[in-house]
Amino acid sequence: MSGATFDYGPDFYDEPTVFPRYQEARAAADEGNTTLEEPYVLAFVGDLRGRTVLDLGCGDGTFGASVLRAGADRYHGVDGSSRMLAAAAARLDPATLERTDLNAWTCREPGAWDVVTARMVVHYLDDLPALLREVRTALAPGGRFVLSVEHPVVTCAYDGDFHDGVPSEMRVRGYFDEGERACEWLGSSVRKVHRPVETYVSELLGAGFALTGLSEGRPVPDNFRDPRTCEARRAVPMYLTIRAEKPAG
Numbered sequence: 001m002s003g004a005t006f007d008y009g010p011d012f013y014d015e016p017t018v019f020p021r022y023q024e025a026r027a028a029a030d031e032g033n034t035t036l037e038e039p040y041v042l043a044f045v046g047d048l049r050g051r052t053v054l055d056l057g058c059g060d061g062t063f064g065a066s067v068l069r070a071g072a073d074r075y076h077g078v079d080g081s082s083r084m085l086a087a088a089a090a091r092l093d094p095a096t097l098e099r100t101d102l103n104a105w106t107c108r109e110p111g112a113w114d115v116v117t118a119r120m121v122v123h124y125l126d127d128l129p130a131l132l133r134e135v136r137t138a139l140a141p142g143g144r145f146v147l148s149v150e151h152p153v154v155t156c157a158y159d160g161d162f163h164d165g166v167p168s169e170m171r172v173r174g175y176f177d178e179g180e181r182a183c184e185w186l187g188s189s190v191r192k193v194h195r196p197v198e199t200y201v202s203e204l205l206g207a208g209f210a211l212t213g214l215s216e217g218r219p220v221p222d223n224f225r226d227p228r229t230c231e232a233r234r235a236v237p238m239y240l241t242i243r244a245e246k247p248a249g
Contacts, residue, residue, distance in 0.1 A: 012190065013081035021186040023060070030229045033120065036217035037148050037239040038063075041119060044146045044213050044243035048072045051114040054138055056102055056131075057121030061088025064095055076113075078105060103127070107138040114140055118147040123155060123192050128199075132207035142248035145209065147200075148241040151216060155194040158183040160236070166229065167236040197240060204244045213243030 013019055026033065041063075045053075049071035058064055058077025061084075067075050075095045079085050085097050103125055116135050125131055135145050153170055154160075158181060160170035174194075181194045204211060217239035224230040 012188070014083050015188075018186050018188065019081075019083045025186065026062075030224050030226055032217075032233075032238050035223045035230075036219060036233060037120070037241060039220065039223055040215040040217065040239075040241045041117065041146055041148055042066070044215075044241065045115050045117065045144070048115065052076075052112060052140075054078070054113040054116045056105065056116065056118040056135075058088055058097070059084050059119075061091040061095075063117070063119060064088060064092045068092065068095065078102065102131070105131070105134060107134045110137050111140050113138050114143050116143070116145045118145075120148055120150070122147050123149040123195070126193060128195065128203050129207065132203060132209070136207055136209065136246055139246040141246060144212070144243055144245045145204075146241065146243050148239055149195075149200070150192070151237045151240045152194060152196050153237055155181055155183075155192060156196075157181075163232070166232045167238070168232070170236050200240065200242060204242065209244035209246060211242065212245050213241075215239075215241040217241065 013022065025031065048067055050073045052074040053067050053072045053076070055064055055067070055075065055077045058079045061077065064075050064077050075092065076098065077085070077088055077092070077095060078098045078100055079088070080099065080101045082099060085099055088095070088097055102121060116138055122128065122131065139145060152175065153172060156175045157171055157173040159173070160167040162168070176196055178195050178199060179193065181192050182189050183192060201211060216237040219230045219233040221227060221230050
């Protein structure tokens with residue numbers, strides 16, 4: 001491993017070299033989140049007109065801007081990075097933002113949210129059941145929760161063969177051994193938490209949610225500029241996106 005080592009949180013994305021690298025990576029053509037994860041998140045959140053949206057791990061506000069353009073009545077973003085929130089504040093209007101380490105986040109407005117999202121953040125957090133309890137508290141009856149994570153096939157070992165940044169294969173080791181992993185991200189070694197697919201599903205069910213959608217990021221040609229990249233992306237599932245709903249009763 002090269003570079004500095006950080007835990008997820010304010011100290012990572014607030015590092016001077018990390019934030020610009022993040023922006024550059026996300027702006028790349030046919031970037032993975034944009035082509036494989038975000039389309040399914042947008043499909044799972046559904047029609048947002050008149051809805052209230054709580055976005056956990058809101059980042060630089062790019063997704064929040066999409067939510068507001070889609071007609072959401074209210075948007076609130078939570079993130080642990082001051083640099084991310086500064087970028088979000090410059091991009092979002094109207095919106096409210098909150099700086100909180102999501103490992104310690106608690107719901108301040110029970111039942112106030114029609115939709116809660118947590119994009120690419122849960123795999124940094126230690127206590128999944130605690131987060132799910134807070135999300136369930138935050139949701140209005142019948143509300144939906146959409147979360148996305150790196151696919152557990154990837155997080156179990158972070159060992160694969162890549163061509164132009166796209167994996168041709170990933171080596172699966174210790175898949176059912178849950179816990180900490182380290183991976184190279186933006187020039188640093190970053191700590192993440194590996195969980196199998198069944199853990200995400202069983203924890204959601206155990207928290208009282210109904211599972212209503214699941215995606216492994218199947219590549220769709222219309223989402224890509226380069227059809228060769230789309231074809232290459234068929235080799236390895238990179239993202240797991242789940243939609244769950246709080247019972248209406």
